[in-house]
Amino acid sequence: MTVERSADVSSAALGTQPRSVACQCRNASVDLGSRAGPRRILGDINFDLHEGEFVAILGRSGSGKTTLLRVLGGLVDPTPESVVTFHGRPVAGPPQDVVFVFQNYAASLLPWRTVHNNVALGLEGKVPVAVKRARISESLATVGLEARAADYPWQLSGGMQQRVQLARSLAMRPRGLLMDEPFGSLDAMTKASLQDQLQQVHQHTGATIAFVTHDIDEAVFLSDRILVLDGSPATIAHEIPVELPRPRDQLATKELPEFLRLRRQVYDAIVETGD
Amino acid sequence: MTSATAVLRRTNVLGVATMLLLLGAWELLIRVGLLDFQNLPAPSAVAARAQQLLASGELMTNLLHTLRVTLLGWVLASVIGIGLGLVLGLWRPAWRWSMASFELLRAVPPISLVPLALLVFGFSVRTELTLIVYASAWPVLVNTIEGVRTVRPELRDVARTLHLSRRETLLKLTLPAAMPSIVVGLQLGLSLALVLAVVAELVGNPSGLGNALILAQLALRPEEMFAYVFTIGLLGIALNAAFRQIVAWTLTSAKPLPGKVS
Ligand SMILES: Nc1ncnc2c1ncn2[C@@H]1O[C@H](COP(=O)(O)OP(=O)(O)OP(=O)(O)O)[C@@H](O)[C@H]1O
Ligand SMILES: [Mg+2]
Numbered sequence: 414m415t416v417e418r419s420a421d422v423s424s425a426a427l428g429t430q431p432r433s434v435a436c437q438c439r440n441a442s443v444d445l446g447s448r449a450g451p452r453r454i455l456g457d458i459n460f461d462l463h464e465g466e467f468v469a470i471l472g473r474s475g476s477g478k479t480t481l482l483r484v485l486g487g488l489v490d491p492t493p494e495s496v497v498t499f500h501g502r503p504v505a506g507p508p509q510d511v512v513f514v515f516q517n518y519a520a521s522l523l524p525w526r527t528v529h530n531n532v533a534l535g536l537e538g539k540v541p542v543a544v545k546r547a548r549i550s551e552s553l554a555t556v557g558l559e560a561r562a563a564d565y566p567w568q569l570s571g572g573m574q575q576r577v578q579l580a581r582s583l584a585m586r587p588r589g590l591l592m593d594e595p596f597g598s599l600d601a602m603t604k605a606s607l608q609d610q611l612q613q614v615h616q617h618t619g620a621t622i623a624f625v626t627h628d629i630d631e632a633v634f635l636s637d638r639i640l641v642l643d644g645s646p647a648t649i650a651h652e653i654p655v656e657l658p659r660p661r662d663q664l665a666t667k668e669l670p671e672f673l674r675l676r677r678q679v680y681d682a683i684v685e686t687g688d
Numbered sequence: 689m690t691s692a693t694a695v696l697r698r699t700n701v702l703g704v705a706t707m708l709l710l711l712g713a714w715e716l717l718i719r720v721g722l723l724d725f726q727n728l729p730a731p732s733a734v735a736a737r738a739q740q741l742l743a744s745g746e747l748m749t750n751l752l753h754t755l756r757v758t759l760l761g762w763v764l765a766s767v768i769g770i771g772l773g774l775v776l777g778l779w780r781p782a783w784r785w786s787m788a789s790f791e792l793l794r795a796v797p798p799i800s801l802v803p804l805a806l807l808v809f810g811f812s813v814r815t816e817l818t819l820i821v822y823a824s825a826w827p828v829l830v831n832t833i834e835g836v837r838t839v840r841p842e843l844r845d846v847a848r849t850l851h852l853s854r855r856e857t858l859l860k861l862t863l864p865a866a867m868p869s870i871v872v873g874l875q876l877g878l879s880l881a882l883v884l885a886v887v888a889e890l891v892g893n894p895s896g897l898g899n900a901l902i903l904a905q906l907a908l909r910p911e912e913m914f915a916y917v918f919t920i921g922l923l924g925i926a927l928n929a930a931f932r933q934i935v936a937w938t939l940t941s942a943k944p945l946p947g948k949v950s
Contacts, residue, residue, distance in 0.1 A: 509851075515846070520842040534850055
């Protein structure tokens with residue numbers, strides 16, 4: 414469970430209470446091919462994710478947020494000199510116990526499988542059938558979709574489909590969740606209710622969550638810390654701790670002066686990156 | 689809803705009416721002598737001849753032969769086409785090595801290989817099967833390659849983040865995602881299989897509907913020729929309908945696709 418290496422170093426540097434490091438990024442750079450040859454998208458990214466921490470990643474469009482998350486999820490290879498570890502092991506391919514939640518939920522669900530069988534996808538052949546069933550109903554209940562288990566994804570609304578993807582990820586019992594703008598294309602009401610559900614999941618499972626978003630309110634509302642990406646190649650331009658009391662409430666929390674102050678601070682940080 | 693109304697609803701009433709009307713016109717034109725070719729029989733004469741052929745069992749024997757070779761050849765072609773298509777579609781080196789040869793072979797119309805097959809295999813069912821398999825493997829192959837190539841990259845990422853093995857990825861994601869395209873290939877292949885079966889029987893294999901058609905021509909029996917031509921047409925329609933029905937059943941139950949719960 415615990416990671417021995419460098420947990421003390423980073424927590425001391427960040428001034429937080431000592432928590433073990435779930436994910437480590439040291440001098441992580443990424444080159445991606447373009448027509449003019451490889452281009453450096455990310456340059457020298459350094460940060461840690463602590464066990465159970467909720468970190469939001471912000472940055473303007475095209476700044477490299479998705480790329481960074483894909484590196485953590487083992488879906489994109491960083492340059493050889495980069496050091497990226499998850500749960501103490503170097504990331505080479507998707508790490509164990511870490512699940513990526515994709516922005517494009519419609520393309521990530523299998524239209525020929527029912528909701529139940531979509532959620533089953535990662536468990537099949539890996540756990541006993543009874544365990545699998547139990548985990549599926551449990552995770553469907555968590556996102557409030559037990560009643561729709563027999564439906565097909567295309568019979569559900571967008572928000573429901575994203576909840577199916579969330580349930581599929583939760584059924585894996587991940588210790589780490591990497592979420593790429595999961596609520597980006599949803600209306601405000603659905604978004605708020607999914608944020609509440611995600612907050613509960615975070616509280617109950619203690620999972621480490623990295624969450625990419627465009628939405629400043631969402632970032633402040635959900636996270637313990639906000640990273641702002643900027644530059645070309647992108648680095649972490651700002652790191653803003655969020656110390657709002659939990660559990661957070663859609664109305665009460667968002668009326669706290671501290672919330673408004675943080676919101677302002679993050680906004681300024683992003684605007685500043687424009688120059 | 690009763691089954692009678694269901695059948696009625698699915699039948700193209702106007703289409704059938706048009707067909708009957710055309711047949712009626714044909715019959716009439718011959719009766720009044722407006723259509724006066726030496727060897728053009730009236731539909732009634734064709735029907736009478738078909739009746740005789742049915743009664744003697746001749747038509748059934750020929751029909752069964754053609755049906756059997758068509759299906760056998762098509763199944764073989766489908767296995768080859770899907771198997772090869774998966775390899776070529778999923779494994780880049782295979783594609784690079786063989787693409788030129790395939791493009792060349794594909795440019796050759798299968799019918800032009802009929803004389804060659806005859807020379808190699810003689811007047812036999814082997815000639816027929818070879819031609820069917822060769823011709824109908826193409827659309828299956830091409831559509832399988834196309835199908836697995838166009839699987840959305842998001843699905844591969846899903847497979848990776850959920851730690852699916854290569855085999856699971858193939859069976860649970862790639863194949864089902866490519867299935868619509870493969871089904872199109874299978875259907876084209878089935879139509880081609882029947883075409884090639886008849887062609888092979890016309891020129892080579894001494895049995896089946898195509899052969900019966902040629903014999904009727906040599907014997908100067910136009911009613912019999914028409915009877916066989918219609919039989920071939922009906923067989924084509926029946927094969928197509930059966931194929932569609934099977935696909936529909938498979939897709940609505942959604943279970944026979946390799947997505948079932950293990
Ligand atoms: N597969 C790829 N090949 C080459 N370049 C890529 C690839 N994917 C992304 N890029 C480039 O990398 C940069 C960062 O892209 P990325 O998708 O990470 O941005 P983002 O911050 O997630 O943007 P958005 O907020 O719009 O989702 C962009 O300039 C993009 O053009
Ligand atoms: Mg993105």
